[in-house]
Amino acid sequence: xxxxxxxxxxxxxxxxxxxxxxxxxxxxxxxxxxxxxxxxxxxxxxxxxxxxxxxxxxxxxxxxxxxxxxxxxxxxxxxxxxxxxxxxxxxxxxxxxxxxxxxxxxxxxxxxxxxxxxxxxxxxxxxxxxxxxxxxxxxxxxxxxxxxxxxxxxxxxxxxxxxx
Amino acid sequence: xxxxxxxxxxxxxxxxxxxxxxxxxxxxxxxxxxxxxxxxxxxxxxxxxxxxxxxxxxxxxxxxxxxxxxxxxxxxxxxxxxxxxxxxxxxxxxxxxxxxxxxxxxxxxxxxxxxxxxxxxxxxxxxxxxxxxxxxxxxxxxxxxxxxxxxxxxxxxxxxxxxxxxxxxxxxxxxxxxxxxxxxxxxxxxxxxxxxxxxxxxxxxxxxxxxxxxxxxxxxxxxxxxxxxxxxxxxxxxxxxxxxxxxxxxxxxxxxxxxxxxxxxxxxxxxxxxxxxxxxxxxxxxxxxxxxxxxxxxxxxxxxxxxxxxxxxxxxxxxxxxxxxxxxxxxxxxxxxxxxxxxxxxxxxxxxxxxxxxxxxxxxxxxxxxxxxxxxxxxxxxxxxxxxxxxxxxxxxxxxxxxxxxxxxxxxxxxxxxxxxxxxxxxxxxxxxxxxxxxxxxxxxxxxxxxxxxxxxxxxxxxxxxxxxxxxxxxxxxxxxxxxxxxxxxxxxxxxxxxxxxxxxxxxxxxxxxxxxxxxxxxxxxxxxxxxxxxxxxxxxxxxxxxxxxxxxxxxxxxxxxxxxxxxxxxxxxxxxxxxxxxxxxxxxxxxxxxxxxxxxxxxxxxxxxxxxxxxxxxxxxxxxxxxxxxxxxxxxxxxxxxxxxxxxxxxxxxxxxxxxxxxxxxxxxxxxxxxxxxxxxxxxxxxxxxxxxxxxxxxxxxxxxxxxxxxxxxxxxxxxxxxxxxxxxxxxxxxxxxxxxx
Ligand code: FES
Ligand code: FES
Numbered sequence: 001x002x003x004x005x006x007x008x009x010x011x012x013x014x015x016x017x018x019x020x021x022x023x024x025x026x027x028x029x030x031x032x033x034x035x036x037x038x039x040x041x042x043x044x045x046x047x048x049x050x051x052x053x054x055x056x057x058x059x060x061x062x063x064x065x066x067x068x069x070x071x072x073x074x075x076x077x078x079x080x081x082x083x084x085x086x087x088x089x090x091x092x093x094x095x096x097x098x099x100x101x102x103x104x105x106x107x108x109x110x111x112x113x114x115x116x117x118x119x120x121x122x123x124x125x126x127x128x129x130x131x132x133x134x135x136x137x138x139x140x141x142x143x144x145x146x147x148x149x150x151x152x153x154x155x156x157x158x159x160x161x162x163x164x
Numbered sequence: 165x166x167x168x169x170x171x172x173x174x175x176x177x178x179x180x181x182x183x184x185x186x187x188x189x190x191x192x193x194x195x196x197x198x199x200x201x202x203x204x205x206x207x208x209x210x211x212x213x214x215x216x217x218x219x220x221x222x223x224x225x226x227x228x229x230x231x232x233x234x235x236x237x238x239x240x241x242x243x244x245x246x247x248x249x250x251x252x253x254x255x256x257x258x259x260x261x262x263x264x265x266x267x268x269x270x271x272x273x274x275x276x277x278x279x280x281x282x283x284x285x286x287x288x289x290x291x292x293x294x295x296x297x298x299x300x301x302x303x304x305x306x307x308x309x310x311x312x313x314x315x316x317x318x319x320x321x322x323x324x325x326x327x328x329x330x331x332x333x334x335x336x337x338x339x340x341x342x343x344x345x346x347x348x349x350x351x352x353x354x355x356x357x358x359x360x361x362x363x364x365x366x367x368x369x370x371x372x373x374x375x376x377x378x379x380x381x382x383x384x385x386x387x388x389x390x391x392x393x394x395x396x397x398x399x400x401x402x403x404x405x406x407x408x409x410x411x412x413x414x415x416x417x418x419x420x421x422x423x424x425x426x427x428x429x430x431x432x433x434x435x436x437x438x439x440x441x442x443x444x445x446x447x448x449x450x451x452x453x454x455x456x457x458x459x460x461x462x463x464x465x466x467x468x469x470x471x472x473x474x475x476x477x478x479x480x481x482x483x484x485x486x487x488x489x490x491x492x493x494x495x496x497x498x499x500x501x502x503x504x505x506x507x508x509x510x511x512x513x514x515x516x517x518x519x520x521x522x523x524x525x526x527x528x529x530x531x532x533x534x535x536x537x538x539x540x541x542x543x544x545x546x547x548x549x550x551x552x553x554x555x556x557x558x559x560x561x562x563x564x565x566x567x568x569x570x571x572x573x574x575x576x577x578x579x580x581x582x583x584x585x586x587x588x589x590x591x592x593x594x595x596x597x598x599x600x601x602x603x604x605x606x607x608x609x610x611x612x613x614x615x616x617x618x619x620x621x622x623x624x625x626x627x628x629x630x631x632x633x634x635x636x637x638x639x640x641x642x643x644x645x646x647x648x649x650x651x652x653x654x655x656x657x658x659x660x661x662x663x664x665x666x667x668x669x670x671x672x673x674x675x676x677x678x679x680x681x682x683x684x685x686x687x688x689x690x691x692x693x694x695x696x697x698x699x700x701x702x703x704x705x706x707x708x709x710x711x712x713x714x715x716x717x718x719x720x721x722x723x724x725x726x727x728x729x730x731x732x733x734x735x736x737x738x739x740x741x742x743x744x745x746x747x748x749x750x751x752x753x754x755x756x757x758x759x760x761x762x763x764x765x766x767x768x769x770x771x772x773x774x775x776x777x778x779x780x781x782x783x784x785x786x787x788x789x790x791x792x793x794x795x796x797x798x799x800x801x802x803x804x805x806x807x808x809x810x811x812x813x814x815x816x817x818x819x820x821x822x823x824x825x826x827x828x829x830x831x832x833x834x835x836x837x838x839x840x841x842x843x844x845x846x847x848x849x850x851x852x853x854x855x856x857x858x859x860x861x862x863x864x865x866x867x868x869x870x871x872x873x874x875x876x877x878x879x880x881x882x883x884x885x886x887x888x889x890x891x892x893x894x895x896x897x898x899x900x901x902x903x904x905x906x907x
Contacts, residue, residue: 026282033281037203042195043188045405047356048438052828055356083188097186101178104796108636109185110356110405116186132837139835142828144356144406145636146803147796148839 014075016041017085025072032056032067034075035082043083043113047142054141057114057121058082064121066140083113086120095161096120099154107145115141119155128159176655177792180644181403181634190403193373194435196362202231204421204434205284207274207291208443209266212821213300213509216264216273216293223290224276229283232424233291234275236263240423245385247480247512248378248413248672253385253741255413255445256512258479261420266295267478268510269822270443275420277432300509302816304450304475310507311473317505318483326487326501328557334467334498338458342534346455346527347888349813350475351448352441352823352831353516355635357405359441363421364431369396370422375404377412377633379663379670384741385414390422394741399670401663407635409515410446412674417444442826446514447814449475449482453527457534463541465496465550470528473504480512481505486524488748489606489868492756493528495552509821515674517804518864521607522871526808526889529603529872534885542585543876544575544602555754563753563853564860566784567604570760570847574782575602577843578762587883596766596775599881605869608748609755609851609860610677611727613738614685615668618647618693620719624708625657629667632682637863638793642679643686645790646857650690652704671738676757676861677745679789680854681727687856688723696721728854755854757865758784761802761873767881772896774878776806777840783865787850787858798844798866805870807834810890 008027015021016039025034032049035041035058044067047055051069058067059081060074086094096119099105106112118141122128127137134155135148143151184190207224209216221233234240244259246252260272274291278284301308315324335341361374370390372382379399387394404411417434425432436444451474458467470490476482487501536546551568554561575581583600584590590598617629628647632639640660648655661667671681694701696719697710711719726734727746737744748754762780767773779802788794811832815824825831850858871889879885884899 026280028282036195037197037281040197042191042197045192045356046194046358046435048358048828050438050827050829052438053356083186087187093183093186100186101182104179104182104792106179106182106185106636107638107793107796107800108355108357108404108406109181109190110192110636112185113188135837135839139837142356142833142835144354144408144833145796146800146834146839148803148834148836149799149842150796151836 010073012073012076014078014080016080017082027071027073029072030068031070031072031075034072035067041082041084045110045113047111054118055111055114057117057141059117059121064118083116086116096154096158099157103150103153103157105150105154106147111141111143115143115151119151122155123159123162128155131156175645175648177645177790179638179793180641180655192357192403192405193362193375193401194360194433196373198364198431200430202277202279202428202430202432203281203284204275204277204424204432205288206272206417206436206440207276207288208440209269209271209273209293211266211295211297212269212302214266214295214297216266217296218294220292221274224287227278227283227287227290229279230276230287231279231428232277233287234261234420234424235273236261240420242389242419243391245389245414248381248743249483250480253381253388253414255415255514256477256480259389259419260416268443269820270440272416275424277424277428300821302508302510302821303818304452304473304506306508306818312505312507314484314503314505318481323483326491326499326557328491329498331467331469331498331500335456335458335469338466339461340459340535340539342455342457342531342538344455344531344534344887346453346530348451348523348526349889350450351516351808351812352814353408353410353447354828354831354833355406355408355410358435358438359411359415359445360433360435361418361421362431362433363418363425365426369398371398372418373400374418375411376401376663377404377407377635377674378672379633379665380741381413381672382418383665386418386422389419399665401633404633404635404663408517409519409674412515412672415445438828439826442814442823443511446512448516448519449513451523453524455527455531457531459535459539463539463546463549465494467498468496469500471502472524473506475513476505476507477510477512478507482513484520486520488608489521490524490528491557492555492606493604494550495556497556499556518607518867521605521864521868522808525605525868526871529869530875530887533876533879544571544580547571547604558749558754560753563755564784564786564849564851565756565758566847566849567758567760570758570782570784571604573845574760574762574780577845578780580762587880592766596768597881599765599767599877599879601763601873601875601877601880603761603869603872603876605759605761605865606756607676607861607865607868609757609854610675610745610747612671612677612681613724613726613730613735613744614671614681615724616685616689616722617668618689618721620693620707620711622708622711622717625659626653626707627659628686629661630682630686631668631671632678633663633670633673635673637678637797638790639678639682641793642683642789646683646686647690651707653707669739672743676864680859680861683789683857683859684855685723685725688725689721692721692723693719753853755851755860757860757862759865759869761869763873763877765874765877765881767878767896772893774810774891774896776874780843781866782845782847783862784847784849785862785865786855786860788846788848789859794846794862795844797863799842801866802842802870803834803839804867806838806874808889809871809874813890
C-alpha cells in the first residue's frame with residue numbers, strides 16, 4: 001500500500017557554490033530538484049530528467065555530473081558548483097562565459113548553464129585539443145537551438161588562451 | 165556612467181541578453197519558486213482511444229503531502245479554448261479532464277498537486293483508470309483514417325487548391341518526367357525547455373508564467389476557458405527556452421493549473437515530463453507528397469503537380485500550406501497543388517519550424533534534383549536556368565528575390581565547380597563516398613499588427629516595451645540594434661521588455677514574422693519619439709540632453725503598426741489575442757525569403773554511416789537586422805535540417821497508440837559531434853517595398869531545403885535516391901546491394 005510506505009528522509013550537508021547547506025532530503029530526491037525546488041538555485045535546468053540532455057550539468061567536487069541522475073544524498077560532504085558559481089564574486093565573467101558571449105554560443109540560453117559546466121570540465125579534463133575532440137566531449141549536452149558551432153569555437157578559444 | 169552619446173564607438177552587435185544566459189541569471193517560467201508553491205504532475209491515459217469507465221484516486225490522495233487530485237469527476241467547469249488555427253487560442257480545441265472520453269493515448273486524466281514534486285510524482289503513478297477501449301488509427305496507412313480534401317472542409321482562399329495554367333496537360337506533354345512519392349514522418353519540436361508553467365492568483369487576477377511564443381493567446385484563451393475578463397489575466401514570459409512552434413498557443417495544462425491554484429489558494433507549478441510532452445502538445449504531422457515534374461530537352465521546367473496529404477486529429481483540422489511555397493521556387497508556368505487531411509487518433513498536430521516549407525520543399529527539391537539528373541544537367545545550372553522574377557502564381561513581381569545570387573555565391577564559397585556530375589564518382593582519402601548536394605529554399609513573408617512603447621529618460625537610457633517574444637531567435641538584439649543605430653546610442657542603454665501582456669498586446673511570434681513586425685512598430689515609435697523630443701528625423705540624438713531640455717524626467721512615445729493592406733479589423737483581432745496575418749501576397753507584389761544550401765556528405769562504405777562535414781548556406785532575408793544572432797539562426801536551421809534528414813522521426817505504435825520513442829534518447833536530435841563546419845552568408849539587400857526598414861523573415865527559411873540538399877548529396881555519393889525521411893544506415897545499406905549484416 002503506497003499510502004503507508006515509509007518516507008525516507010536524511011540530513012544532508014554540502015556546499016553549493018561555496019555556501020554551506022544543511023537540509024533534510026528525501027532519498028528519492030535528485031540533486032537537480034534539491035537545487036531548483038528547495039534551494040532556489042535554478043541555473044541548472046531540467047531538459048529531460050533522464051540523463052539524456054545535459055541541461056542539468058553541475059560539478060560535484062570538480063567533476064561534471066548530470067544532476068538529474070545524481071541522488072541529492074550523493075552530494076553529502078561535497079562541493080557542488082552550478083553556473084551561478086562560475087563568475088568571480090565581483091561578477092567578473094569566467095573567460096569561458098565571455099567566450100560564449102563573443103562566439104554567440106547560445107540562442108534561447110536554456111542549455112547554456114549545462115554547456116558552460118561541461119565546457120569547463122572539458123577544458124579541465126584536457127579534452128579541448130582540437131575542434132573534433134571538443135565536439136565529441138561536448139556531445140552529452142544537447143542544444144536544440146543548434147548553437148554547436150559557437151560552443152566549439154568558445155571552448156577552443158579558451159583552450160588556446162590557456163595554451164592547451 | 166558613461167554618457168550614451170552619439171558616434172562614440174562602433175555598435176556592439178553581440179546578443180544583448182547573453183550575459184544573463186551565461187551566468188544563470190535569466191529566469192525562465194519554471195525557475196520561479198514563490199512562497200507556498202505546490203507542485204503538479206499529470207497522470208495520462210493508457211489506451212489509444214476509448215472511455216474511462218472507472219477512476220480510483222484514493223491511493224493517490226493518501227500519499228502524504230498530496231493536496232488535490234483533479235479529474236473529470238471534479239467538474240472543472242472549463243470551456244474549450246478553441247483551436248489556434250480555427251479561430252481560437254488553444255494548441256487544440258479538446259480540453260482534457262472535462263469528460264470520460266479519451267481521444268488519444270497520453271491524454272491527461274488527472275492533475276495531481278502536492279507539497280513536493282516527489283509526493284506529486286508518486287501520487288500520479290497511483291491514479292488508476294479503467295477504460296473501455298475503442299479502435300483507433302495512428303498512421304497514414306492505418307484503416308480508419310478519414311481523408312478530407314482541404315478546400316472542401318475549409319473553404320478559405322489561402323487554403324484553396326492551386327491551379328496555375330493546365331499542369332496536367334503540360335506534364336503529359338513534357339519529354340522529361342519525374343513522378344515520385346516522398347514520405348516524411350511526424351516530428352517533435354523538443355525545445356530544451358520543457359513545457360510548463362507557474363500559476364497563481366492575485367485577488368481576482370490570475371498570473372501565468374510560461375515560456376511562450378503567444379502570451380496574448382494564453383491571456384484571452386484562459387479568460388475564455390474560465391469565463392473571466394481578459395483584463396484579469398496576466399501573462400509573463402521574458403525568456404522562452406526554445407519554441408520552434410510548440411509554444412505558439414495556449415497549452416492544455418494552463419486552465420487546470422489555474423483551477424488548482426484557485427482551489428488551493430497557492431501558486432502551482434507544473435513541468436511536463438519529456439515523455440509526456442510527446443503526447444501533451446503539438447508536433448509536426450506526418451505527410452506524404454506525390455510530385456510530378458516535367459521538363460523539356462533543354463532543361464526548362466514546364467509543369468509541376470504537388471499532391472500532399474498530412475495527418476490531423478479527429479477534432480481539429482490543422483490547415484496546410486505546402487504548395488504555397490513550392491509553387492514559388494521556380495518559374496514553372498503550369499502548377500497544380502492539392503492538399504488533403506488524414507484524420508487520426510492523436511493530439512492535434514501543429515507548427516514546427518518551417519511547418520510546411522521543410523517537408524514540402526524536401527519533396528520538391530528532391531524531385532527537381534531527380535529531374536535535373538533525368539535531363540542530364542548539373543543540378544545547380546538546372547536550378548539557375550529555371551529562375552524567375554515574377555511570382556508564377558499571381559503574375560506580380562516578387563518584392564525581392566535574390567535566389568540566383570544565393571545559389572551563385574554559395575556555389576563559389578562551397579567550390580561547386582570541382583564537383584563531378586556522375587553519382588558515386590567522388591571518394592575521400594579514407595575511402596568514404598563523397599557527395600555534394602544543393603537545394604533551394606523559400607519561406608513566405610508575413611507580417612502582423614504590432615505595438616511598441618518607448619520611454620526615454622533624462623539619464624540617457626531608453627526603455628522599450630514591445631509586442632514580441634524572445635525564444636532565442638534574437639528579437640531583443642534586433643530591437644536594441646535598431647534603437648541604438650537610429651538614435652546613436654550604446655546598445656547597453658536600451659532596455660527591452662518582451663512577452664509581457666502588461667506592456668503590450670503579445671501577438672503570436674512565429675512564422676518568421678516576429679522581427680519584421682516588431683521592428684516596424686519600434687521604427688514608428690522612434691519617429692514619434694523624435695517628434696516629441698523636437699529632434700531631426702534622422703541622425704544621432706543626445707538623449708539625455710534632449711529629454712533634459714523638455715524639463716521632464718521621461719519622454720514617451722507609442723506606435724501601433726499594421727502590415728501592408730491590413731485594417732483596423734486586423735488590429736482588433738490582434739488585441740483579442742487572435743492570429744492576424746498579412747502575406748505573402750500583397751497588393752502588386754509577393755514577398756518571400758530565399759536561401760540556397762550546399763552540403764557535403766561522406767558515406768562510410770561498410771557501416772554506411774552518413775556524416776555531414778560541411779554546409780554552406782546563403783540567405784536572402786532582406787536587411788540583416790542583427791548580424792550575430794541572424795547567423796546563429798541560420799546555423800540552427802541547418803542543424804534542424806540535418807536532424808530532419810538523418811535522425812528525427814516520431815514512431816507510433818499501431819497496436820497500442822501513442823508515441824513509442826518519447827524521450828531524447830530514442831528520438832535522437834543532432835548532437836555536437838554530428839555537426840561539422842557551417843558557413844553562413846547573407847545577400848543583405850533591404851526589401852523596402854515590403855518593409856519600412858527592409859527586413860524579411862529568417863528563422864524558418866534557414867531550415868528550408870537543408871534536408872533536400874543532404875538527401876541530394878547522399879544520392880550523389882551513392883547513386884541511390886532516398887524518398888523517405890529520415891535516411892538511416894539501413895536505408896543506405898539496402899541501396900548498396902551489400903548483404904544485410906547478420907546479428
Ligand atoms: S535534465 Fe539532466 S540530463 Fe537532461
Ligand atoms: S541555446 Fe537553446 S537549447 Fe541551446
